[in-house]
Amino acid sequence: xxxxGAASGPDATVAMSEPDLTAVRAAxxxxxxxxxxxxxxxxxxxxxxxxxxxWLLLLIGLAWLPWSVLLFAVGVGGTDRLRxxxxxxxxxxxxxxxxxxxxxxxxPWAWGIFLLADALAVNLAASLWRTRDAWFLYxxxxxxxxxxxxxxxxxxxxxxxxxxxxxxxxxxxxxxxxRIARGHRQVAVSSHRFQQKAETILARVADGIVVxxxxxxxxxxxxxxxxxxxxxxxxALGLPCARALGLRExxxxxxxxxxxxxxxxxxxxDAGEREVWRTLPDGRRQPLLASAxxxxxxxxxxxxxxSLRDITRLKEADEAKTLFLATASHELKTPVTVIAGFAxxxxxxxxxxxxxxxxxxxxxxxxxxxxxSIVDRLLLSSKIESGRVAVDIHPVDVRPxxxxxxxxxxxxxxxxxxxxxxxxxxxxHADPLALRTVVDHLLDNAVKYSxxxxxxxxAERRPGVVVLWVSDIGIGMDAEQAERCFDxxxxxxSTDVRxxxxxxxxxxxxxSMVEAMGGTITVETAVGRGSTxxxxxxxxxxxxxxDHCGPVDADVLHKLGVLSRxxx
Amino acid sequence: xxxxLVVDDAxxxxxxxxxxxxxxxFAVTAASSGSEALRLLAAGDLPDIVLLDVQMxxxxxxxxxxxxxxxxxxxDLPVVLCTVKGLPEDTLRGWSLGCDxxxxxxxxxxxxxxxxxxxxxxxxxxxxxxxxxxxxxxxxAR
Numbered sequence: 041x042x043x044x045g046a047a048s049g050p051d052a053t054v055a056m057s058e059p060d061l062t063a064v065r066a067a068x069x070x071x072x073x074x075x076x077x078x079x080x081x082x083x084x085x086x087x088x089x090x091x092x093x094x095w096l097l098l099l100i101g102l103a104w105l106p107w108s109v110l111l112f113a114v115g116v117g118g119t120d121r122l123r124x125x126x127x128x129x130x131x132x133x134x135x136x137x138x139x140x141x142x143x144x145x146x147x148p149w150a151w152g153i154f155l156l157a158d159a160l161a162v163n164l165a166a167s168l169w170r171t172r173d174a175w176f177l178y179x180x181x182x183x184x185x186x187x188x189x190x191x192x193x194x195x196x197x198x199x200x201x202x203x204x205x206x207x208x209x210x211x212x213x214x215x216x217x218x219r220i221a222r223g224h225r226q227v228a229v230s231s232h233r234f235q236q237k238a239e240t241i242l243a244r245v246a247d248g249i250v251v252x253x254x255x256x257x258x259x260x261x262x263x264x265x266x267x268x269x270x271x272x273x274x275x276a277l278g279l280p281c282a283r284a285l286g287l288r289e290x291x292x293x294x295x296x297x298x299x300x301x302x303x304x305x306x307x308x309x310d311a312g313e314r315e316v317w318r319t320l321p322d323g324r325r326q327p328l329l330a331s332a333x334x335x336x337x338x339x340x341x342x343x344x345x346x347s348l349r350d351i352t353r354l355k356e357a358d359e360a361k362t363l364f365l366a367t368a369s370h371e372l373k374t375p376v377t378v379i380a381g382f383a384x385x386x387x388x389x390x391x392x393x394x395x396x397x398x399x400x401x402x403x404x405x406x407x408x409x410x411x412x413s414i415v416d417r418l419l420l421s422s423k424i425e426s427g428r429v430a431v432d433i434h435p436v437d438v439r440p441x442x443x444x445x446x447x448x449x450x451x452x453x454x455x456x457x458x459x460x461x462x463x464x465x466x467x468x469h470a471d472p473l474a475l476r477t478v479v480d481h482l483l484d485n486a487v488k489y490s491x492x493x494x495x496x497x498x499a500e501r502r503p504g505v506v507v508l509w510v511s512d513i514g515i516g517m518d519a520e521q522a523e524r525c526f527d528x529x530x531x532x533x534s535t536d537v538r539x540x541x542x543x544x545x546x547x548x549x550x551x552s553m554v555e556a557m558g559g560t561i562t563v564e565t566a567v568g569r570g571s572t573x574x575x576x577x578x579x580x581x582x583x584x585x586x587d588h589c590g591p592v593d594a595d596v597l598h599k600l601g602v603l604s605r606x607x608x
Numbered sequence: 609x610x611x612x613l614v615v616d617d618a619x620x621x622x623x624x625x626x627x628x629x630x631x632x633x634f635a636v637t638a639a640s641s642g643s644e645a646l647r648l649l650a651a652g653d654l655p656d657i658v659l660l661d662v663q664m665x666x667x668x669x670x671x672x673x674x675x676x677x678x679x680x681x682x683x684d685l686p687v688v689l690c691t692v693k694g695l696p697e698d699t700l701r702g703w704s705l706g707c708d709x710x711x712x713x714x715x716x717x718x719x720x721x722x723x724x725x726x727x728x729x730x731x732x733x734x735x736x737x738x739x740x741x742x743x744x745x746x747x748x749a750r
Contacts, residue, residue: 366695370663373692374618377714381624384717389631396627403620 075104248348253341254334256281256300268328268348270321281346287316287330294330300344302332315351327355364545371414375407420477421545424552431471431556435580438466438499438506441476446497449483457483460498468506468577474553475577481550482510482573490514490570505559505576513570522565526551610728611635611653615645615672616661616690625659625690625720632721642667646675654685657724660707662691662698670705677706686727686735690715700746708735710742 079101086094242249248265252258258276261269269276269284276284287294294301294316302314312331320326329349337343382400386392392400423429439461446457468475479497486495490512499508517525526547550573554561558578565571612634614625622638629636637655639645641664649658658676662669669689676682688709689702702710709727711720730738 370692373713374621377692378618378620378624380714381621381628381717385624385627385631388717389627392627392631399623400627403623407620 072105072108075101075108077101078104246349248346248350250281250285250346250348252281252300252344252346254344256344258284259343265348268318268350281344285346285348286318287328287348288318289314289316300332300346302330302346303334303344327351368414368418372411375411375414378407379404379411417545417549420549424549429552429556431474431553433469433471433557435467436470436472436475438468438470438475438508438577441472442479442497442499442508445476445479445483446495449480449487453487455487455492456494458494458496460496462498462500464501466499466501466506467580468559469580470557470559470577471553474557478550478553478575479508479510481546482575485546485573486510486512486514486571493570501579502576504579506579507574507576509572509574511570511572516567516569516571517563517565518567522563522571525563526561609633609635610657610724611637611655612724613645613648613655613658614638615640615642615658615664615669617641617664618661621661624717628717628720629659629724632724634724641665642669642672645672649676649682649685654682657686657688657728659688659690659711659720659724662689662693662702670701673702673705673707684732688723688727690720696746696750700743700750703739703742703746706739708739 079098082094082096082098082101084094085097088094242262245262246264248268249262250258250265250269251260258269258279258281261276281300282293282295289301302312312333313329314331315327316330317325317327327350329351330346332344332346335343335345382404386397386400420429442461443459446459449455450457483495483497491514493513496511497509498511499506501507551561554575554577560576562574563571564574610633612625612629614622614629614636615638616622616625617640619640622640626636626638637648639648642660643666645658645660646667649655660669660672664672667675669691673687673689676685676687686708687706688711689707690711690713691698691702692713694712699710708730709723711723727735
């Protein structure tokens with residue numbers, strides 16, 4: 041799995057408390073000084089007091105010095121990669137304990153032991169605590185040792201010194217071993233957790249992550265990255281990034297040969313995200329937002345992490361919006377032409393005959409109303425889109441509403457409306473305004489897409505539902521058109537041989553409204569034979585029957601605010 | 609008196625063009641579709657200029673224009689396209705099909721009259737040259 045070694049890198053130790061470098065340095069200096077003193081004592085002692093003890097001290101001092109210098113060097117010197125504070129902190133005391141016991145074995149002499157005990161104490165203290173505390177402890181250890189030396193009888197001083205040394209060493213050992221063990225356990229636990237977290241994040245993140253080495257050779261990827269690499273996933277390892285991903289920017293392939301092209305983008309100070317694309321196995325273009333950054337791996341080598349986000353859906357939404365704007369602006373242009381044209385004509389030709397002026401004003405009025413209704417429709421569709429339409433469900437008597445709307449549209453369009461409303465009670469759970477919008481749109485469409493024939497408006501009660509329908513004997517639609525007719529921005533005629541204007545959002549609005557009211561809408565149609573749109577709404581007094589009221593899309597209801605109002 | 613044929617499926621646009629062009633001294637005939645326009649042109653005398661909408665039922669403006677250009681009798685008939693379609697690819701298509709003027713909707717009526725007079729003032733060769741110039745311009749802009 042990707043980044044298996046991520047937690048074992050230099051960064052991993054940051055998670056735990058690192059020994060203070062000041063303490064390490066202090067301990068290093070102290071132990072070097074003590075080593076020199078011991079060696080000097082040995083040199084002086086060998087000449088003046090006791091030859092064998094002197095030589096032994098000299099030997100201890102000399103053995104101690106390189107060890108101390110080495111620890112000091114690795115503890116504080118060099119780069120991050122050379123610095124090993126843990127070795128310096130724990131290596132010192134452990135080495136000291138070894139040397140002390142070696143000395144004990146060789147010469148059980150209290151004076152040397154006293155020195156060694158002090159040295160051990162200062163080292164332990166400086167290593168384990170912060171510097172200032174270390175000197176307190178150092179003083180305490182010296183005092184304790186001297187006390188032990190003073191309290192016990194002269195002939196038992198050896199035993200007393202040994203006891204103190206032994207106790208200190210044991211305590212130090214326990215503390216040191218405990219700290220090392222805890223540190224390692226912490227490193228292990230935190231590194232394991234870090235690794236799990238990193239893996240979960242990488243596995244779940246929607247962006248494809250593909251890691252290459254500095255030369256652009258693919259090394260690792262996450263599951264989303266694997267989906268991008270696709271069929272070649274098994275063979276992508278070791279391939280150059282350019283071949284494994286095949287990214288293109290504009291019409292040119294994205295070059296990795298002279299260093300990752302994406303890396304350069306970030307370095308120039310912009311966001312570093314570039315819009316690129318690749319060809320899918322089926323030949324389609326997949327647009328991606330790509331960026332890259334460099335990291336150092338656990339061996340100190342440069343790796344390039346590529347982040348690739350699939351923006352197909354964004355692009356599609358963007359194109360749909362563009363198409364919508366184009367259609368909408370076309371639809372707006374015709375009424376504006378009429379309004380602006382006649383208004384200008386009235387201004388420009390004051391001598392215009394009265395009947396022509398009347399025609400002009402009437403055209404302006406009619407087209408202004410049309411503009412207003414187009415704008416209303418656009419606003420409504422944008423409200424539906426953003427989920428800001430809430431329906432207010434009441435019992436609605438369908439019959440008077442249908443009568444009223446059919447008469448209004450018959451008057452406005454001059455087309456004959458045939459009403460086939462059943463004589464029974466037709467009360468549905470609906471939002472009166474939304475239902476009126478639905479009926480108006482269906483009637484408008486029926487008038488628009490039929491050539492002067494009558495429009496049939498009907499309603500009846502079926503088990504659990506109130507059904508209303510609007511039929512025309514107009515141009516109708518084929519099966520594919522019927523399937524897509526409720527899609528947003530869709531129009532049966534997309535070429536310039538259009539008989540009918542429109543923004544392509546009417547039926548989208550209708551179906552969204554019907555769904556919001558907990559109803560369903562269907563269409564029966566055939567080319568040249570007209571269309572019948574049938575709306576089923578839950579009837580009042582009956583639980584909706586599953587046969588006639590299809591499952592309501594909870595998402596849509598929620599989106600339209602129905603669920604949050606306590607259900608339809 | 610110059611004779612103009614106005615072709616548009618929207619009755620009020622026909623009415624507007626009729627009003628404006630009559631006031632400007634044209635004798636105006638109107639057709640509500642490409643097919644009606646072609647029928648009128650095939651049957652009677654040719655007008656001096658045609659004002660042609662693009663989006664129309666059955667036979668659209670593109671089709672009407674290319675049929676007019678394909679017929680030797682109407683190949684040189686001045687045609688001004690008048691449409692809501694204003695994208696570069698639309699104008700390019702219009703000029704390539706052989707229009708003599710391209711007027712975007714909404715238009716101001718002074719501009720409409722000016723455009724028709726401008727086209728009428730050019731001879732066939734001048735109109736051909738303008739067409740090439742416009743095609744080159746649109747192609748460059750794209």
